[in-house]
Amino acid sequence: MEIPLEHVIGLSVMLFAIGMVGALTRRNLIVILMSIELMLNAANLAFVGFARAWNSVDGHIFVLMVIMVAAAEVAVGLGIVIALFRNRESVNVEDVSLLRW
Amino acid sequence: MSAPAVFFYLFGAAAVISALAMVLNVRNTVASAMSLVVTMIALAVVYVVLDAHLVAALQIMVYAGAIVVVFLFVVMLLNLRRDAFSRPRERLTKLAGVVFALGGAFAFLQLVPKSLPTVQAIPADFGSYAAVGRALYHDFVLPFEVSSLLLLAAIVGAVVLAKRRIS
């Protein structure tokens, strides 16, 4: 293993930051969801990196759990997007502000 | 530099570039999704380099093979040809988002490396389906079982949300 953990975590942080920028700045709900997936992936990468560094497969278990949560999140999230689109003809996150004061 | 390292940096860079492409492509949602797929696959290669074979396979199977396909499916179902929104958005939020994300990342990269452990030696079967499975079905069997409940709830929720109400 010649790849230092710093580089793995660095890559993870970069991906996470990119995902966060996407989640914070894009208006398309679907893209926001994809950005969140990207953030989850960044977390997974960190888990895998740490698992490798500490010689423990627990990190891999966590990744499996995260993947599972991501699948559930996408199922529900996209269900919401479809319901939203059906009601408002839009997937623009700024159109969803009905509960604004 | 050895082959694994080459793969790591090559596909790490690919992941970053495709992630940027996903976020910065404001015209085409499908292209964003395809960029995300590329990120996923690149990450899968990185996982292989990091000896996480099972995770790599599942990464492609679940993320690339199912999750992003569902994204694409929804985009097509809603027939979102152009990702063009008329109203100008709140610029402050946008700015704050970029600042926080990049500032946080920068701070993290400054702070984290100081406290990282050194990489240990690993057994030959590290990350194989056998090793992960052993952990999953022995030590983590309860979380594993409970996660099935979460998935069930997600299935029911998705069906209820997306089902057309028949009046």
Next chain:
Amino acid sequence: MEALLPVLIKTLFIIIVAVAAFAPVITWVERKQSAVMQDRIGANRADIAGITVLGLLHPLADVIKLLTKEDVVPTGANRALHLMAPLIAAIPVIASFGVIPYGGTYHFGDTTVNLVVADLDWGILYIFAIASIATYGTVIAGWASNNNWSLLGSLRASAQMISYEVTMGLSLVGIFMCFQTLRLTDMGVAQDSTFRIFGFLEHLGLVDSIGFLGHLTLPTWGIILQPLAFVLFLTCVMAENKRPPFDLPEGESEIIAGYFLEYSGMRFGLFYMSEFIEVVVIGALVTAIFLGGWTIPWLSQADIIGGVTPIFGVGVATGLCMILHVLTFFLKVIIMIWLQMQIRWTLPRPRYDQVMDLCWKVMLPLSLLNILVTGAVILWIQGAKA
């Protein structure tokens, strides 16, 4: 890096045999077989200087025709994705050959030869992963064409493919439990033996001795240990391939040609070829998992080498064995291809909802039941052993 050369040789071999040789021939086989089944003559026109060779020159003519046709990109289409889609469809299919063994492991003195490009520990997971990537080809193709029929085809394809992937994975769990491995070469080795049909009577202590019945044996092939899994898996991979009777994404009578409606020339050819290559892949995969792979029933590798060595020496014996195995493997693949052709030309295309119902309401429960029963039987046998 010293291992690179054998890998290259093996890769070239499989590509030449499976992609370059098998696939074109299969197009001819399909025409001829359908003709036979429908009481026609079939392709017989293409000739070089009057020699038709039973129409075997047709694939050649097709290739030339496709290569010379205009490559149309429709107005309003997403050009990059449109051009990329056929490649995304074709490459994973070809990459699947990487882990499929077409022969066992042979020892020539110090040199060890194993006839598989990449002997991955998680070989079947690799196949699953690759198969899930292939979905993008069709999905992107339909989207990028900017055509409603194509889009409908894509929608159908994506839903159908991810649905059948679930059952495909679950149907093989019983096999994993039987062979206790995900490595395809290990599965081949595991199938290179026999079991006594009535041995379980003795094993479970139901009778003291089974007498002459003990001579009745069967090969430990997947299809014999897991017949239901075989049916489920074959159905699923054929549905993945989107050939009739699962050709809903094309559905000529409903949505013209579905996702590749707007393709022409060699890009259309790539879609077309990838289907036929996948037929070969399916044949090879089913052979490797269910039909004993390269093994010869009732004649294990040790038997062959042991039997021939006294006459020709160990080197020749091993080589002979290797050649026999490779031939056996491809013979089985050919049988499986023939079976797929039979199915393709026998069954009509069902309605789309029927296809989805078959997956979610019939095959998925059956695959789960198969896992349950397999697990119960294995536990029972282990309990009897203990």
Next chain:
Amino acid sequence: MVETGVSTDLLRWIPALPLLGALVHGVGLGLMRRDMPRPLVIAVSCGAPIAAFVVTCMAFAQMVAIPGEHRVLIDEVFTWIGSGRVSAEMGFAFDPLTAVMCLIVTGVGSLIHIYSIGYMDDDHRDDGGFQRFFAYLNLFLCAMLLLVLGDNLLVLFLGWEGVGLCSYLLIGFWYGDRWNAYCGMKAFVVNRIGDFGFLLGIFLLLWSLGDAATLNFAELKAALPRIVDQTVAVPGWLPGPEQWRLTTLIGLCFFLGACGKSAQIPLYTWLPDAMAGPTPVSALIHAATMVTAGIYMVCRMSFLYVEAPGASAVIAWTGAATALFAATMAIAQTDIKKVLAYSTISQLGYMFIAAGCGAYGAAIFHVGTHAFFKALLFLGSGAVIMAMHHEQDTDKMGGLRRWLPVTHAVFLVGVLAISGFPPFSGFFSKDSILLSAYTAHSVPGHQWIWAIGVITAALTAFYMWRLHFRTFFGECRADHEAQHHIHEASWVVLGPLVVLAVFAFGSGFLGLPQIYGNWLGVPDSNALANFLHGVLPHPQHEVAESTELGLALLAVGAASLGTLGAAWMYVWSPGVPVRVRAALGPVFRLVEHKFYVDEIYDALIVRPLVFVSDRVLFRVIDAGIIDGIGANGSASAVRGLGAHVLKYGQSGLTQGYLITMIVGALAIVVWMLR
């Protein structure tokens, strides 16, 4: 365990059987929402105490078979509370003291259960009254048995509270009348005051024992020498020296509990009102068993009181005061059950005299004989009340012996017994108490206590005979219609009466003093005292036979005096009472109104308490501060905050929320990396 006994699984069944009966009834009523058929109710509810009685007899036989001084059966069921140094077992011990109590409780209890079948027969309310009554009665029996069987203070306390609860439930059994419900509440609240003292005693004991803290009686007994010499400083307004012996303080705390449960001054006021319950309840709970729990407890803790002479003196004097005071009040009562209630208080006073004078055996002896004759009197009065169609006022009775010969006969036995005529049981038990008071040199003024006892004996004879004459002799004062319906009760009612009458007559011979035994040629005639010898401390002093005989003669003379007075006033010259009443005037009114004690309590304690509770605790603290500022105030503060300030955080911008979340997460990360 300090003192090990013979282990057995038998004891747990004694309280368990009545509990089972109560559960069957309760679950039947609660779940099925309808009455079970009466024969089934009767079978279950009467079967339970009879079975418990049989088990008790078996345990008794088993215990008697044990050789040696310390005869005790032990049944540790499970560890109820295990908390560091102190642990409380759900454990039972069966020694001679418990045996006597257990036999009384299950024996008299069984008879009263049978009697209740007849007494409650006309209860046809639609709230499952009949079954409910027996459920309560069985539950009471279970609690009472826990009380006497428990081998530690906590189980005893559990039974103590359990009998209090059942008493409350049964006093207010006919809750349709608000007065009955009020009486139940009064009994409960007054008992709580006593329980407070009891709990203080337990805590003091636990605290003072330190490392040796325990609740088990045997262990307490062994550990007691550790604290015998300790003293505590007490507030200056308390009488006596500035430093009290710790044992005295603890003993007084326990005695406060006993005061509440056994209706002694100052906490006796609940018992007369407890007569609002059905008569079998009065007989079982408020005469025979529950009210003697205080005596039992003092006897159980006798090892402590031996070391607390101050507390013992207080007990003796309280008992004497109560005996006299209650007897005077009983004189002027016309309600048949009220007379018996005050009589009970007075007799309990006798028992405390004995306990205070160190004659614990005599106290338990009187508990036993009193259980029989007082149960007999109550049940007899119940038979009268049934005959008179729930008329309890003796002003409307008279001459009943004509219609109720059997009842009259058994009632007469009871009156003779309580008046202390030889050879009825009351004579022997009362006599031994008076003897103990006479000889108890450790109690200051013990002669005066003896004198009070003799006067009370005369008063007792007077009011009991008064009651008897007014009920069974003379002309019937009920109206003609009512007279027409007077009839003797069924044998379900009379049977238990006859059995009790036999015991009321004969139970005294169980504790026959040796001097009479010598006459009859019986060696060791005082069987009860010998039986209890190993458990209870006993007075050492000897008196001359002549003194003993003289004292007995004096007591009998006093009783005869009272009897003759009653006969003179109510049989021979019926005009005398009116003249006496006129002559005494205000004094008589004072007695008739029970010395206005209830009114004084009401004015001094209840009203101020109610005032403080209502005006200060309820209106100011509860409604004003807790509800107003606490609950409603915080709610309206949150609402106002949300309506005017926090709502602007609800921007409707999903990504704004996301930023907030990220800022929070970053803050946490920074704080952790700090």
